[in-house]
Amino acid sequence: MKKILILWIFVAIFAFGGLTYLGFQIKKENEPYHQLEKDLEKKVVALAGEKPSYLQANARITIDDLNLNGYNVNKSVKGDTCDGYVLIEQSMSFYKYTPYIKCSKYTTIGYKK
Numbered sequence: 001m002k003k004i005l006i007l008w009i010f011v012a013i014f015a016f017g018g019l020t021y022l023g024f025q026i027k028k029e030n031e032p033y034h035q036l037e038k039d040l041e042k043k044v045v046a047l048a049g050e051k052p053s054y055l056q057a058n059a060r061i062t063i064d065d066l067n068l069n070g071y072n073v074n075k076s077v078k079g080d081t082c083d084g085y086v087l088i089e090q091s092m093s094f095y096k097y098t099p100y101i102k103c104s105k106y107t108t109i110g111y112k113k
Contacts, residue, residue, distance in 0.1 A: 030106060032077045032078055033077055033082075033101065036073075036074075036082060036084070037084075037099040037101055037108065038099070039073065040063065040066070040073060040084060040085075040099040040101070041086055041098075041099045044061045044066065044086040044099075046071065047061065047065075047069055047071055048061075048095070050069075051069070055090075056088070057090045059088040060086070060087055061088065062083075062084070062085045063075055063082075063083065063084050063085065080103045080106070081104070082101045082102065082103040082106075083101070084099065084100055084101035084102060084108075084111075086098065086099045086100070098110075100112075
């Protein structure tokens with residue numbers, strides 16, 4: 001009985017360690033995509049501050065809109081070409097900026113064409 005308990009403890013530790021390692025690897029792999037999302041959000045906030053006409057309820061600012069207005073956004077992440085947009089939602093007098101990107105290896109949850 002004692003041997004089985006030791007075996008189960010070993011299996012649990014091995015499984016926990018393996019899943020933790022896998023989680024950190026996925027996070028490391030997705031970090032450049034998260035950085036692109038943050039970059040998009042910052043540039044849309046700057047664009048909306050410069051041109052308040054973009055601040056409309058449910059506005060959708062694409063990467064191409066940013067590039068046309070002089071906010072250069074690199075659409076490539078590790079050789080993976082991406083497309084994306086930022087939704088601007090108004091709640092009372094506050095604005096919420098939500099970035100979405102779609103690449104061949106990564107897609108933000110909730111992305112809609």
